[in-house]
Amino acid sequence: MLQVEGLSKSYGRGARRKCVLDAIHLTVNEGELAGLVGESGSGKSTLARLLMRLEMMDAGTITVAEKGAFYDTLQIVFQNASAALNPSWTVQASLREPLRLMDGNRDAYIREMLGKVGLNEKHLTRLPSELSGGERQRVNLLRSLLMQPKLLICDEIVSSLDRLIQKEIVELLRKLNEEMGMAMLFISHDLKVVQSLCDRLYVMEGGRIVEESVKQDGVWNFSHPYARRLFE
Ligand SMILES: Nc1ncnc2c1ncn2[C@@H]1O[C@H](COP(=O)(O)OP(=O)(O)OP(=O)(O)O)[C@@H](O)[C@H]1O
Numbered sequence: 001m002l003q004v005e006g007l008s009k010s011y012g013r014g015a016r017r018k019c020v021l022d023a024i025h026l027t028v029n030e031g032e033l034a035g036l037v038g039e040s041g042s043g044k045s046t047l048a049r050l051l052m053r054l055e056m057m058d059a060g061t062i063t064v065a066e067k068g069a070f071y072d073t074l075q076i077v078f079q080n081a082s083a084a085l086n087p088s089w090t091v092q093a094s095l096r097e098p099l100r101l102m103d104g105n106r107d108a109y110i111r112e113m114l115g116k117v118g119l120n121e122k123h124l125t126r127l128p129s130e131l132s133g134g135e136r137q138r139v140n141l142l143r144s145l146l147m148q149p150k151l152l153i154c155d156e157i158v159s160s161l162d163r164l165i166q167k168e169i170v171e172l173l174r175k176l177n178e179e180m181g182m183a184m185l186f187i188s189h190d191l192k193v194v195q196s197l198c199d200r201l202y203v204m205e206g207g208r209i210v211e212e213s214v215k216q217d218g219v220w221n222f223s224h225p226y227a228r229r230l231f232e
């Protein structure tokens with residue numbers, strides 16, 4: 001679904017130039033739940049922005065198994081659901097917007113999809129400020145799901161939510177993965193969440209992938225000292 005090879009990115013010029021991503025290699029297979037963990041500042045969101053073509057890379061290749069248009073294949077959900085939603089738009093208006101090119105009955109489709117993320121019609125007339133943090137993140141998630149992407153990138157989407165709501169959203173993602181066969185790159189600094197959701201895991205440190213591990217019989221094996229330390 002997604003293959004990244006030798007991806008590098010620096011910011012700044014001259015003496016202030018700083019390498020943020022250093023020859024990243026990463027694969028997400030079709031329908032796979034892949035995780036990316038790493039400390040704050042290790043480059044996770046920068047990688048996500050490059051994958052979404054929101055910024056240019058310096059070197060490397062990103063291959064997406066595109067079926068149709070790029071943004072029909074790949075979608076992203078950002079951490080800050082409040083900032084991602086227009087504060088003066090109702091939920092319904094926010095959900096209609098990505099569907100503006102869709103043929104057929106958009107509102108019927110929205111109503112049908114609401115249930116998938118645990119929302120209902122009473123939420124449609126509300127403004128983002130009239131929703132809880134968990135509900136806002138569900139709306140945010142649904143906006144991306146409406147396009148039925150083959151790969152969804154989630155950048156710290158549960159980090160600001162309490163443990164219970166986190167668990168609900170993680171369960172929801174698992175269900176969506178099963179029902180829609182959607183692959184995911186789930187980015188988080190929360191190892192617990194990533195370990196419970198994902199089958200493949202990348203650990204990032206200072207702009208490098210230092211570990212790749214695949215869960216075998218429910219067990220993770222790590223060889224790199226940094227990854228081991230994290231998981232201990
Ligand atoms: N536009 C930019 N210009 C200069 N430096 C940047 C820019 N964007 C990010 N950086 C730097 O790149 C590094 C990686 O940032 P990034 O946001 O990718 O980290 P992250 O792993 O997502 O962290 P967090 O877990 O806190 O979200 C940081 O040192 C950051 O200061």
Ligand SMILES: [Mg+2]
Pocket residue numbers: 044045046155156
């Ligand atoms: Mg980030």
